[in-house]
Amino acid sequence: MPSNIFHDSPAPNITELDRFVAVIPAGGVGTRLWPLSRAAAPKFLHDLTGSGSTLIRATYDRLEPLSGSKVLLVTGDAHREAVCRQLPEVADENLVLETEPKDSGAAIGLAAAILFLRAPDTIMGSFAADQVISPVGKFQDAVREAVYTAASGKIVTIGLKPTHASTGFGYIRTGAPLNIPGAPSARIVSKFVEKPSAEIAEQYLASGEYNWNAGMFVAPVELILRHLKANQPALYEGLMEIAQAWDTPDRVAVKNRVWPTLPKIAIDYAVAEPAADAGDVAVIPADFSWDVVGDFAAIARLSNAKEVKDVKVIGEGARVFTEDSSGIVVSDTKRVIALVGIQDVVVVDTPDALLVTTRAHAQFVKMAVDGLKAKGDTDVL
């Protein structure tokens, strides 16, 4: 707004946002997106919506206007090369490579510890690398509000206004407004609740008091560490030991020694829920559209890819012919794919594995992965 130019003091958001660092945890194979997404090429490395960007690149680009180049990435050691190809901007010291998966408590806790030792007043925001969000402006507005709220001494989640009674997400029960300057939407979180039954989900939706928990949060690193230390002292100690070595030549040696000894626990249990009980958690209810792209039905829904008659076709160079068919084809090969007289089909064609299912069964693709694992066909998982 031009009028801001004439303010005596700088806008209140300048200093708060200067403290902001984005953390992007990039994990999770996306089993229900097999064979496209798999251990060696998890879903965040794919352009699942035909946007022209991989999910991890889109996540970075969405945050960059807020964080600038202050981004810390947490991912599996195996994905180093692919992630660096996607995000050449991220320097070595901002790339946390897990030698084995240790759940979100260790991943986000280590980010907090590293950032704390670099600058104790850092406000970090954690945003998973495999989500699809639009419009980006609304997301950024919510994150900005979250940063101002975090600066007041809160762990701040971003809650999504539910559009239906989903049983697939956890919910956040919102409490009283917090009246924080620059964050008009901020409210206290009265509690987190697990994925509900259909009946309970309907009640949540009707009450208007619940938001979906999108797993995004913004918080002073010092506050995260304080709760972590109180609830998971062993994890805290281990993470601080790694963090102290991080910006020294011992980084890799200490990480490789300590990481495998860390307990596995979700950040929800290690920090968020105890903090909510202590009244330390706030929520910014937001209404951008948000999707975790959980299965191929979601891809069909979200993708802007071209349609060949009634079939959505995803994949550069796909050669698809359809006749009296509907559904989605994901092509990771140059093969000709012909669909004839088949409805609501999902075909995922990769060089070494092919999946054929229906939109209605897309969520059961994990069964194929489990079945192939049991058969010993692990080369394609």
Add this chain to the structure above:
Amino acid sequence: MPSNIFHDSPAPNITELDRFVAVIPAGGVGTRLWPLSRAAAPKFLHDLTGSGSTLIRATYDRLEPLSGSKVLLVTGDAHREAVCRQLPEVADENLVLETEPKDSGAAIGLAAAILFLRAPDTIMGSFAADQVISPVGKFQDAVREAVYTAASGKIVTIGLKPTHASTGFGYIRTGAPLNIPGAPSARIVSKFVEKPSAEIAEQYLASGEYNWNAGMFVAPVELILRHLKANQPALYEGLMEIAQAWDTPDRVAVKNRVWPTLPKIAIDYAVAEPAADAGDVAVIPADFSWDVVGDFAAIARLSNAKEVKDVKVIGEGARVFTEDSSGIVVSDTKRVIALVGIQDVVVVDTPDALLVTTRAHAQFVKMAVDGLKAKGDTDVL
């Protein structure tokens, strides 16, 4: 029968069968079996039923007990190598390679002409290379009867007792019994009729007077040539010119010069129908089971391949996982194929092309081939 040992004269079939030569026309791409069957690898080169033999090999093996090594093969020039791999027994002089397709009149007529010049009293039997027949014993019995009947001066078709009112086959109307020794089933053919409407087909079935025309026939080569000369003199002259050069060093040169000039006409119009009008055609009604393996639904029906739960899997080395699915998978690759929650599906996986359809739509696969041709994707046709 042991009592035959005490007969004064040899069994009547010995001399007739000595005159018998099998002709195997191996043509037809099998468009409805794309992408397994295609121009470069037509269906007769595949083991479509999981029997362990390609269709052309099975055809040869079914005839060999009757013809011995006296087999003439007619196929496209492009298939020479593949056919020779399947049938190493067939010598060069018994391999008729068409430089371009000229329909059955030229293919079968040339076989008749070559065999006539080698031995004028030859009885040839023509059996397409892409059929599935069982039990073989019943087929051979019918061919034996056909040979005795042919020896009496007839062109003899083998008619199949209809099991349903098919609109996909031509029919043969049978006339009076012929009372030929060694051929108790032989009857005169009163006429050939084209593929009927459903209503007419029901009438044919109910009457008991009609048999399916399986396109198999057995005849003295001299009689075939006589009708060919009368009905298609230009074709006859061209074929005789090639045949006269056949067992000389000029074989290829003359064939390559004359073959492209020959008229295209089906043997039915060039010989069988005019011969029937002349009272020269007989039929052996037979009741072996016979299938032209026209589409993937037929393969699913005929194949003895292993089943993975309710999915029939065809293809050596196939790696198929199924969950709550039914249908058929034809695998011509080593890729893992996973089916999840999809019913009556047909999946045909080849290195450069993939087809996904349903059993009910199997007969419409030709649409994909036509569509790909129109799009210019001819590399996979």
